[in-house]
Amino acid sequence: MEDQIENLISKTVKDLSRRIGFNFEDLNVEKKIGPEEQEIFIVRIKSDDDCSSLLDDKGKSLRAFEYIVRMLVIKESNQKIGLVIDLNNFLEKRNSRISELARLVAKRVRATQKSFVLSPMSAYERRLVHLELAALPGVRTESVGEEPKRRVVIKPGQ
Numbered sequence: 001m002e003d004q005i006e007n008l009i010s011k012t013v014k015d016l017s018r019r020i021g022f023n024f025e026d027l028n029v030e031k032k033i034g035p036e037e038q039e040i041f042i043v044r045i046k047s048d049d050d051c052s053s054l055l056d057d058k059g060k061s062l063r064a065f066e067y068i069v070r071m072l073v074i075k076e077s078n079q080k081i082g083l084v085i086d087l088n089n090f091l092e093k094r095n096s097r098i099s100e101l102a103r104l105v106a107k108r109v110r111a112t113q114k115s116f117v118l119s120p121m122s123a124y125e126r127r128l129v130h131l132e133l134a135a136l137p138g139v140r141t142e143s144v145g146e147e148p149k150r151r152v153v154i155k156p157g158q
Helices: 002-019 057-077 090-112 123-133
Strands: 026-033 039-046 082-087 139-144 151-156
Touching: 002 026, 002 039, 002 057, 057 082, 057 090, 082 090, 090 123, 090 139, 090 151, 123 139, 123 151
Parallel strands: 039 082
Antiparallel strands: 026 039, 139 151
């Protein structure tokens, strides 16, 4: 069944990409086990095409593309899936930048003992910050505000 899901994901990404005029050289689908033992399918795409239309402001178009693929796969398979699409390592690089930002701000908060409010982030990005700083002594994190302007506050802690 898992091979069928992986094949369906691959076919769906290829079909949708072709329809929007996006070409890529390589596509790899792998399955990982996420929190609470849920299956998450990671789609890694490599492309020499101009990807700026999908890699716009914080990858919003890529997230929309991912959402459409997920909905089409769920409809076709009648199976709920977790799906992440990473184009030219955009997501991996963004995750690294967010984690680095969180560590730098945490260092500043510990030094000054003053809270710092990060700019609005998606739920996924906020979770990255919380996880990155969870085990770091001297700081604590909290999400505040309402979507789409929900933010992480990094505060001095015990």
